[in-house]
Amino acid sequence: MAHDSLHHQQTLLKRPASPSFEGMEESSRKRQKEHVPDEVPGQEPSANVVDQEPVIDGGALVNGLAEELQCGCCAALVYRPVIVSPCQHFFCGSCCVQWIRNGGTNCPSCRGVSNIVTPFRALQPILDTLLLAAPHMSRTERERAQADELYKGGSSMRLPSPRSASPEPNINQSTEYARPCPHCSPDNAFGWSCPIPVSDPNTDVEHAWPVEDGLPPGHQHCGNCENLTAVQAPSTTKCDFCQVYFCGIEVQGRCVAAPLSTQSPHGMSDVGDLIQSADVYDCFDGNTVEVEIMLDYLTAQGITPRHIYREIVTHLQSQPGGFRPLIDLELFVDNHNVSPGVDPDPNAPRNRICRLCASEILLWGLRDWWVRERQKGFLEEDVMARKDCAEGQACPRQKDLDNHMIAPRPTDAANVSEAPPTNETDEASAQPPANILTPLPPISGLLQHL
Ligand SMILES: [Zn+2]
Numbered sequence: 001m002a003h004d005s006l007h008h009q010q011t012l013l014k015r016p017a018s019p020s021f022e023g024m025e026e027s028s029r030k031r032q033k034e035h036v037p038d039e040v041p042g043q044e045p046s047a048n049v050v051d052q053e054p055v056i057d058g059g060a061l062v063n064g065l066a067e068e069l070q071c072g073c074c075a076a077l078v079y080r081p082v083i084v085s086p087c088q089h090f091f092c093g094s095c096c097v098q099w100i101r102n103g104g105t106n107c108p109s110c111r112g113v114s115n116i117v118t119p120f121r122a123l124q125p126i127l128d129t130l131l132l133a134a135p136h137m138s139r140t141e142r143e144r145a146q147a148d149e150l151y152k153g154g155s156s157m158r159l160p161s162p163r164s165a166s167p168e169p170n171i172n173q174s175t176e177y178a179r180p181c182p183h184c185s186p187d188n189a190f191g192w193s194c195p196i197p198v199s200d201p202n203t204d205v206e207h208a209w210p211v212e213d214g215l216p217p218g219h220q221h222c223g224n225c226e227n228l229t230a231v232q233a234p235s236t237t238k239c240d241f242c243q244v245y246f247c248g249i250e251v252q253g254r255c256v257a258a259p260l261s262t263q264s265p266h267g268m269s270d271v272g273d274l275i276q277s278a279d280v281y282d283c284f285d286g287n288t289v290e291v292e293i294m295l296d297y298l299t300a301q302g303i304t305p306r307h308i309y310r311e312i313v314t315h316l317q318s319q320p321g322g323f324r325p326l327i328d329l330e331l332f333v334d335n336h337n338v339s340p341g342v343d344p345d346p347n348a349p350r351n352r353i354c355r356l357c358a359s360e361i362l363l364w365g366l367r368d369w370w371v372r373e374r375q376k377g378f379l380e381e382d383v384m385a386r387k388d389c390a391e392g393q394a395c396p397r398q399k400d401l402d403n404h405m406i407a408p409r410p411t412d413a414a415n416v417s418e419a420p421p422t423n424e425t426d427e428a429s430a431q432p433p434a435n436i437l438t439p440l441p442p443i444s445g446l447l448q449h450l
């Protein structure tokens with residue numbers, strides 16, 4: 001792997017990179033050592049210059065470097081590099097954004113769990129120097145612009161971990177028998193014991209619970225860690241939206257259905273997460289101009305996704321139907337790998353929520369939240385001057401900069417289908433709005449507003 005051998009150079013690269021290429025020469029020598037069977041008797045080693053002024057083969061150096069500096073995703077010379085912690089694999093920032101948008105989790109190269117991806121600043125001067133020596137290796141202007149639309153450089157991002165991180169693998173773990181829950185042992189540290197405990201298959205196979213018999217009585221699987229969870233344990237919570245149970249023990253802050261107002265939507269801790277979420281663009285039916293305006297507003301005002309989530313919740317609670325429309329849309333069904341409990345009563349109050357359901361609510365309500373938010377009039381005048389289009393989200397010209405703004409969601413879905421076709425929708429059907437669903441955000445619609 002090209003980038004694996006670079007790991008040895010991390011310490012070199014982390015020094016302020018000098019144009020002398022000290023580290024790179026070493027790498028180049030190392031490569032020659034790997035590839036040239038040197039010290040073969042009777043054969044003159046090609047680059048064995050001992051007592052003379054060292055001669056550097058520029059072409060070989062450039063090619064060797066380019067090979068080492070390949071992106072682990074696209075295999076081209078890395079562009080605006082970012083580095084994954086802790087495995088230190090590196091990629092184009094744009095490749096990494098795309099990986100995340102396409103639902104990728106963990107490091108794209110080694111699939112290791114990662115917490116943060118940061119700009120690989122130390123690599124940039126080396127790339128610059130390489131491209132100065134070999135301009136033919138640079139990307140075309142168009143390729144660069146495409147990559148820049150995804151990642152402009154300088155910012156960090158997070159690689160999501162799989163939605164349901166499995167517990168530490170236990171090598172001795174039998175897959176035939178259920179693993180007891182933390183409360184099954186009568187002398188557990190949690191101050192509550194299961195009335196019908198599950199026997200530990202490692203110590204009492206005879207009484208162990210075969211997995212094929214389904215769930216042992218009084219137990220469910222935690223929606224986050226997927227461990228067996230005692231339904232009645234004081235630490236156990238249940239999401240009133242997806243009806244899934246959470247153990248409250250394994251992963252702090254994640255294995256929990258929290259009160260509505262204190263939960264955080266999954267995978268959306270800051271505006272940066274929204275920027276990288278394809279779902280956010282989907283909320284606006286690909287109206288990327290509007291998304292950019294909103295994201296800029298959020299950044300300027302310091303508004304977090306969690307704050308938006310809470311405002312959406314408050315708004316929904318003030319509506320006569322409450323959360324019912326979202327539940328009827330089955331928004332909260334099948335988000336977890338574990339089977340849910342039953343919804344005791346569709347009209348029961350919804351008090352607790354899990355992180356995944358919170359992000360469903362955020363995404364469901366984001367667009368309408370933004371419509372309400374911009375009515376508060378905090379936006380720049382020229383942005384406010386963008387008018388609502390009567391066609392709303394059906395309009396093929398949503399992205400027009402001068403006169404198009406999103407319109408509120410139609411109050412009744414039936415109204416939309418029964419509405420008589422207007423000239424604009426006729427146009428729309430004759431000319432499919434190919435641009436609207438483009439997966440890339442515009443270079444920056446916002447810049448044109450400022
Ligand atoms: Zn790449």
Ligand SMILES: [Zn+2]
Pocket residue numbers: 084087088089107108109110111112
């Ligand atoms: Zn990796």
Ligand SMILES: [Zn+2]
Pocket residue numbers: 180181182183184185194196197198219229230
């Ligand atoms: Zn138990």
Ligand SMILES: [Zn+2]
Pocket residue numbers: 222223224225226227246247248249250251255
């Ligand atoms: Zn759990």
Ligand SMILES: [Zn+2]
Pocket residue numbers: 239240241242243244332353354355356357358
């Ligand atoms: Zn839930």
Ligand SMILES: [Zn+2]
Pocket residue numbers: 389390391392395396397398404424
């Ligand atoms: Zn329109």
